[in-house]
Amino acid sequence: MKILVLGSGAREHAIITSLLSERAGHEITAAPGNAGIAADVPTVALDANDPEVVAGYALDHDIELVVIGPEAPLVAGVADAVRTRGIPTFGPGQQAAQLEGSKAFAKRIMDAAGVPTGRAVQATSLLEAEQALDAFGAPYVVKADGLAAGKGVLVTHDREAAVAHASRWLTQGGVLVEEFLEGKEVSLFFLSDGHTVLPLTPAQDYKRLGDGDTGPNTGGMGAYSPLPWLAEDAVDEITATVAEPTVRQLAEEQTPFIGLLYCGLIVTPKGIRVIEFNARFGDPETQVVLPRLATPLSALLFAAATGALAGVPRPEFRADAAVTLVLASEGYPEAPVTGRPLTGLDAAAAVEGAHVLHAATGADAASGALIATGGRVLSVVALGDSFGEARSRAYEAMGRIGLEGGQYRTDIAARV
Template sequence: MDVLVIGSGGREHMLVKKLNQSDRIKQVYAAPGNGGIATEAICVDIKDDAIEELVAFVKKEAIDWTIVGPETPLTKGIVDVFRREGLKIFGPTQAAAQIEASKDFSKHLMQKYHIPTANYQTFTNSEQAKAYISEQGAPIVVKADGLAAGKGVVVAMTVEEAHQAVEQMLVHNRFGSAGASIVIEEFLEGKEFSLFAFVEGEAVYPMIPARDHKRAFDHDQGPNTGGMGAYAPVPNLDPDHVSFTVESIIKPVAKAMVAEGHPYTGVLYAGLIETKSGVKVIEFNARFGDPETQVVLPLLENDLIQVIEDVTSSIDPKLKWRDQYAIGTVVAATGYPGSYKKDVPLPELSDDSSCYLIHAGTKQGEMGQLVSNGGRVLLVGAIDNTIEKAQTEVYHYLKRFDQTDHFFYRKDIGITES
């Protein structure tokens, strides 16, 4: 069969790689793809949220399945449109994608159905928001209600910092309509982890847990990013906490979405934290997370397209996992998550059988070489029997980036516990 992957990042490159392992796949397409994806799929010059163009392409090429990577097309209703046209697509409807698109929707759902999460309030008025912060004290978390490309969350360690975040979002309109409403919630202390699940209505098929590193610099310093690296599974994670997450968080959320009239189909991402009072939800995403996907899918033994067909047909896919560890470290453009240069030539990316490369912000340059085209440029991953061996392989490969000041990477992915 022919499959289209929508998106242009590292998550989508990982999906392309995984699909290409299937003997059921004839051709993988990507829209729009990136420089690395172009070596493994046919890239189509259509933006990921150009829904009508994507529908026309899928019909013209008789694509059998479409898999949506990023959140934007989901929140614009791509699944609804494809379904109306009788086209097979894997992902949640626009209504179901609100679980990511609106922090207020997500928090209200959790509150209504008694799913553990941080206490919160939602505001549109800056003075009321500041008064609430002054009353609650710091540390405290300020979040843009809508989608802000992973940058709409401020973990404020002082009241002044929280007030500044409110000003940026509600007064200075930093995130546009995404920040027209903000959620302010209590600061939760503990170790974070992520758990994905394939979901169809009330049926939930959990994957293995992963942990990503959000802060830009070593020892979890610097600003929040879309993720600087990840590893899976998480060696020191209490198995009871994983069971609790599945039984008391993911399954109840799936049931809640059905009860609310927005049944969920696709991958549900739960961002979680182990607190002294138990596991709580930080956020939900309506799709595979990035960069966790780049360390979870390499450990999945199943054929991904078969899993998708089984899940959407209400058949247990019987997920099987390699008894190994995967670790991935992101190479980012210097300056990320702030301003940075594009079109910087990449060092020679020679093949290394011990590592795999996942491209995110890359494209073909005018001279045919790969150049940077985003903040997070690529991820170097490795799989081995111990997390230490996988780390050694990744960091040996990454030395080639030490000769340039145009890129940086964290030296402690999987080493320090975030």
Template structure:
């Protein structure tokens, strides 16, 4: 089977590594890829949102399945364009990708389908949004309605923070203002074929840049799975009250959802509430989850466009898994790139450790250099989460990279 993975981050490195283990695979490409994906796939110099070039490549190379990683290609309509070319894609159409591309679309769907979520309002202009904040007070949540690379959400503890968030976000488009739900956050990942849903796992991540959940929001500084807060009864409640009603509502609209659905949840006293949907694997949650997979991932991904997930039951390791993100100094506001990274072989030799590349490049000198904000994902598995975390941080300490940093408290919710 000939497969093309789209993307260039740690998530795509993890996807490529999992797909590369399949005995069904005959050839694997990653566009554009990174030095890590190059170890398990052939990198192709095509941007993730260059739909026309990606489709053309897939046609020329007789690709059997395309697996998009980032949301940009999905929202740009890669699945639609591939369908027109007769090529299978494990990802939603542009219409179905609105679950991530428009928070107000998802909120409206939740209200219509009776899916538990926070009370909300959408605003197209700043003045009425400011008036709403003045009337409602804080704490309150302000979100960009559209895509914002994981950085378009402000949980405002004060009215001043909420007003500042409106001023910053309204220039990008409409904003959604929500009540502030209280509880523990968690994420559930589900493989969907339009009607059937197969649970991929649950995880908890860490969005803030620094220890103690301080600093600015980021794309994610680490994650672990399984998530102890999401017990089996809560997972089943999430599937029954949130995921399955969503799939039914999307199918009723004529836009069935096929792909990986990422439900961001707040575990409130009244049960799980949907915070938001993403229409692809989370990053870095994907890296942690796929390390626990014991089944062949490729047939399951192919079953998505085929509508055949009712026959699948994936097997998972009982081990815990963790992912620590190493970011360039200055991230997320102004990451400083170009610094040299050494010691990855030494770190990878630690039992249970796997390292994924997220933002690296080989320089003219042959050395590995930082080339982004989030640069490396240091992951580990273990019989317990504490064992996995100890191994991951031992690997972090084995890496020689003065120009980077990481959080030292990933997993604190589960470990105390």
């Protein structure tokens, strides 16, 4: 199959790695990709957020499946433009992508569908935000209503910090003030063709920058899968109470959700609650979910894109434990230092059971050497018969990589 994968992160590298592992002769192109992806498949420098550019490229090159990785192209309507040309597309249309693009839209859909979630107040002024903060009390939870690259959520006991966060994001739209939910977090992905949903396997990510869940929120600093502590019937419960009602509600509103529904959940003393929805594969959870997938990924993506999930068996997963560690640049997330050389990647990939997925990497214009070009630079992924083995391999591999000022957490999956 001729497949176009849009995106340039470790998530897209994980998707491409999974597709290549099928050894099915797929012709895969990535746009725009990164240095690591370019070493595996051809890349093309097109604007992945431009609907007409992407649709034109897919038509001109006889693409049979377009897989949209990041959220920005979805919110920009890229899936609509490609799908209307008759090309199977894995990714929701612009309206359905508002599940991620607007926290207020997501809350409305959850309310209409009867999906269990926390209480929230949409604020369009600082006064409304402060009133909601005082009504809910500490810990305070403030979320930017729109896309914020994983940096729009603040959870804090500091009221002044909460007010400042609300003030910042109010200049770019509304904010949501939510009640604080306490418990263990779960990320669960669902494939959807607009009507049928199929669950993948649960994972847990680490959003705080530092060990012990300290420091600022990030796009994610690591993850692991499966979740031994999660109840055996939890996936079925989430399917029935969260994914199916949400997809059904969107279908009733004539905005079918076709693609990957990311459910960010928390297991509270009162039951499972939704923290957030995303409209695409999560990063870094994808890096630990896809290496455990035994069912061919291409068949699942194509079935979702063509409305054929009802005839597809539930995806199967290997028993291996998977751990991923994210290497970030100095100064991340506020002001990452870029342009520094990366070393030791071949040595890291030589560790048994480990591999490296690139995110913000590129080639130095003068020397051609590999350099870091952004905040989250790469993911080290390792599999093992146990979490102890997977963690050991992951940290051994990470220890072989050199990046001046590079930072990563040392406690990923330590408590499993």
